[in-house]
Amino acid sequence: xxxxxxxxxxxxxxxxxxxxxxxxxxxxxxxxxxxxxxxxxxxxxxxxxxxxxxxxxxxxxxxxxxxxxxxxxxxxxxxxxxxxxxxxxxxxxxxxxxxxxxxxxxxxxxxxxxxxxxxxxxxxxxxxxxxxxxxxxxxxxxxxxxxxxxxxxxxxxxxxxxxxxxxxxxxxxxxxxxxxxxxxxxxxxxxxxxxxxxxxxxxxxxxxxxxxxxxxxxxxxxxxxxxxxxxxxxxxxxxxxxxxxxxxxxxxxxxxxxxxxxxxxxxxxxxxxxxxxxxxxxxxxxxxxxxxxxxxxxxxxxxxxxxxxxxxxxxxxxxxxxxxxxxxxxxxxxxxxxxxxxxxxxxxxxxxxxxxxxxxxxxxxxxxxxxxxxxxxxxxxxxxxxxxxxxxxxxxxxxxxxx
Amino acid sequence: xxxxxxxxxxxxxxxxxxxxxxxxxxxxxxxxxxxxxxxxxxxxxxxxxxxxxxxxxxxxxxxxxxxxxxxxxxxxxxxxxxxxxxxxxxxxxxxxxxxxxxxxxxxxxxxxxxxxxxxxxxxxxxxxxxxxxxxxxxxxxxxxxxxxxxxxxxxxxxxxxxxxxxxxxxxxxxxxxxxxxxxxxxxxxxxxxxxxxxxxxxxxxxxxxxxxxxxxxxxxxxxxxxxxxxxxxxxxxxxxxxxxx
Ligand SMILES: Nc1ncnc2c1ncn2[C@@H]1O[C@H](COP(=O)(O)OP(=O)(O)OP(=O)(O)O)[C@@H](O)[C@H]1O
Ligand SMILES: [Mg+2]
Numbered sequence: 001x002x003x004x005x006x007x008x009x010x011x012x013x014x015x016x017x018x019x020x021x022x023x024x025x026x027x028x029x030x031x032x033x034x035x036x037x038x039x040x041x042x043x044x045x046x047x048x049x050x051x052x053x054x055x056x057x058x059x060x061x062x063x064x065x066x067x068x069x070x071x072x073x074x075x076x077x078x079x080x081x082x083x084x085x086x087x088x089x090x091x092x093x094x095x096x097x098x099x100x101x102x103x104x105x106x107x108x109x110x111x112x113x114x115x116x117x118x119x120x121x122x123x124x125x126x127x128x129x130x131x132x133x134x135x136x137x138x139x140x141x142x143x144x145x146x147x148x149x150x151x152x153x154x155x156x157x158x159x160x161x162x163x164x165x166x167x168x169x170x171x172x173x174x175x176x177x178x179x180x181x182x183x184x185x186x187x188x189x190x191x192x193x194x195x196x197x198x199x200x201x202x203x204x205x206x207x208x209x210x211x212x213x214x215x216x217x218x219x220x221x222x223x224x225x226x227x228x229x230x231x232x233x234x235x236x237x238x239x240x241x242x243x244x245x246x247x248x249x250x251x252x253x254x255x256x257x258x259x260x261x262x263x264x265x266x267x268x269x270x271x272x273x274x275x276x277x278x279x280x281x282x283x284x285x286x287x288x289x290x291x292x293x294x295x296x297x298x299x300x301x302x303x304x305x306x307x308x309x310x311x312x313x314x315x316x317x318x319x320x321x322x323x324x325x326x327x328x329x330x331x332x333x334x335x336x337x338x339x340x341x342x343x344x345x346x347x348x349x350x351x352x353x354x355x356x357x358x359x360x361x362x363x364x365x366x367x368x369x370x371x372x373x374x375x376x377x378x379x380x381x382x383x384x385x386x387x388x389x390x391x392x393x394x395x396x397x398x399x400x401x402x403x
Numbered sequence: 404x405x406x407x408x409x410x411x412x413x414x415x416x417x418x419x420x421x422x423x424x425x426x427x428x429x430x431x432x433x434x435x436x437x438x439x440x441x442x443x444x445x446x447x448x449x450x451x452x453x454x455x456x457x458x459x460x461x462x463x464x465x466x467x468x469x470x471x472x473x474x475x476x477x478x479x480x481x482x483x484x485x486x487x488x489x490x491x492x493x494x495x496x497x498x499x500x501x502x503x504x505x506x507x508x509x510x511x512x513x514x515x516x517x518x519x520x521x522x523x524x525x526x527x528x529x530x531x532x533x534x535x536x537x538x539x540x541x542x543x544x545x546x547x548x549x550x551x552x553x554x555x556x557x558x559x560x561x562x563x564x565x566x567x568x569x570x571x572x573x574x575x576x577x578x579x580x581x582x583x584x585x586x587x588x589x590x591x592x593x594x595x596x597x598x599x600x601x602x603x604x605x606x607x608x609x610x611x612x613x614x615x616x617x618x619x620x621x622x623x624x625x626x627x628x629x630x631x632x633x634x635x636x637x638x639x640x641x642x643x644x645x646x647x648x
Contacts, residue, residue: 013508309504313505313506314506314517316465317492317517317518318493318494318569320489322486323521397460400504
């Protein structure tokens with residue numbers, strides 16, 4: 001133990017003698033560890049966001065999409081394949097507790113006075129609020145009466161409201177969509193975003209107005225439905241597939257002209273795109289660490305070379321190969337661990353910047369810091385081993401003769 | 404200071420050393436046998452290239468003989484591995500080098516302390532021993548100096564303090580005065596002489612017969628062999644000595 005302390009002192013003093021070189025050498029480890037910390041925080045934040053989204057959007061939701069009819073090998077984007085009869089049949093399924101048919105126009109410019117905004121227009125029924133966990137911040141949501149009487153009413157998201165009526169409440173005001181005018185009856189409570197989709201930049205109108213009046217026809221693309229429990233999801237998906245194939249009279253050899261999926265799965269899939277970016281940053285952090293490690297190895301090799309004679313002297317006064325190895329290994333460890341500590345701090349700073357400026361949710365866990373720090377430790381051991389071994393194996397006579 | 408050594412400190416029997424580099428091989432030692440008793444002060448002389456430094460390397464367990472036997476205080480050294488030899492170096496041998504070989508940017512105190520650190524002497528005990536060793540070479544005032552703040556003679560005295568601090572069985576000095584002016588050389592030699600009188604066993608390589616006169620015995624080398632082994636004036640004064648083998 002005395003010698004460990006002793007070696008630490010020796011290592012520190014030799015690093016201090018070359019502090020600038022040491023700092024440059026440790027920079028690679030600093031960058032590597034910092035990016036590991038930041039990426040882990042962003043990653044954990046994103047994961048938390050997924051969990052939050054799923055919770056916010058409501059659990060036990062199945063999304064049915066009917067967008068394409070595929071015949072043979074040809075796939076054509078056809079009009080909506082889900083009929084009102086399909087919706088009625090789905091709501092008859094025993095496991096289904098709520099059905100929300102809806103139809104969207106994903107990008108449309110709407111106007112309020114002189115203000116224009118590009119938003120996402122969604123035609124919904126009263127079930128939408130239940131299935132999608134939608135709430136009113138002010139006013140009310142789309143009701144059964146709105147749907148059956150075909151009222152020209154609208155519920156707007158908070159961001160849509162900001163853009164159409166900056167600084168004002170939208171309630172009671174008029175929004176023009178194409179040639180139609182809608183009266184805003186409610187403002188949707190904040191829902192956040194789902195993957196990259198801002199759920200607060202949406203506007204909602206009764207479904208029949210969108211389908212019959214604006215798009216024509218009564219078929220739709222989306223049906224979201226809630227089931228009793230998580231265990232019902234798979235059987236319900238199976239039942240819907242059978243049901244819709246039968247309803248659509250699809251021959252045995254034809255593929256489905258719809259899809260039915262667990263919403264939680266879809267949310268996770270959506271996050272996968274951003275996780276590619278994270279994997280990339282993570283690998284860059286790894287590469288920085290590798291380069292940092294090689295830098296440490298290089299500096300240690302130079303240091304061993306410069307100190308051939310010193311090593312010879314140490315051996316002549318009783319340093320065993322093991323003790324020489326420890327001395328240089330500890331020196332490498334100091335470098336990488338100091339770099340790792342600085343990297344953890346820099347990583348925390350970077351995480352702060354990311355959440356402030358990019359607005360991403362981040363989550364720093366103690367475990368990730370410990371992990372990043374351990375990585376720097378491992379880098380020190382790994383890349384310090386070879387130079388230390390070289391020092392340990394030096395022939396004392398040759399080392400003492402070295403000029 | 405006590406020097407732990409029985410009568411037969413060094414026993415060499417038919418030691419050879421061959422350096423091989425590629426095709427060429429050099430026979431630096433060609434069958435050297437001699438013994439050093441405790442409390443002897445032996446000077447080794449001989450022309451350049453006769454194998455003196457090679458011999459000292461073997462005596463100091465820095466190197467192993469190609470053949471033959473080397474016993475240090477009764478223990479065979481020629482078969483030990485590097486780790487065991489390192490421990491022997493740290494505990495039984497004190498080196499004094501021509502080029503002082505102090506560790507740069509490290510105080511006199513730290514330099515002298517180093518062998519004790521490697522020998523695992525507890526920190527509390529070290530301080531007293533280091534200060535005593537430095538005092539015994541007249542450098543009590545220079546404890547915190549760095550090597551480049553010391554004269555050559557002072558550096559060599561630090562080197563001697565470092566050699567004697569572990570109370571070794573033998574002090575091995577390779578031309579300890581080779582880099583020094585005559586005044587500093589005289590000082591270093593008188594310190595070695597005094598240590599010897601206090602009981603230290605010393606083997607010293609030198610080119611100078613004047614320097615060798617400080618020893619009690621001169622072993623002459625030529626071409627890797629011992630060619631003469633004689634006592635000096637000083638040995639007659641510096642009795643008692645055991646029989647010389
Ligand atoms: N590592 C080595 N490799 C090859 N030859 C060596 C090596 N070390 C010493 N020699 C050779 O061994 C012989 C003896 O060398 P050594 O250094 O022992 O001589 P020396 O008596 O100390 O000489 P000097 O008085 O000049 O210091 C020389 O011929 C030298 O060239
Ligand atoms: Mg020599």
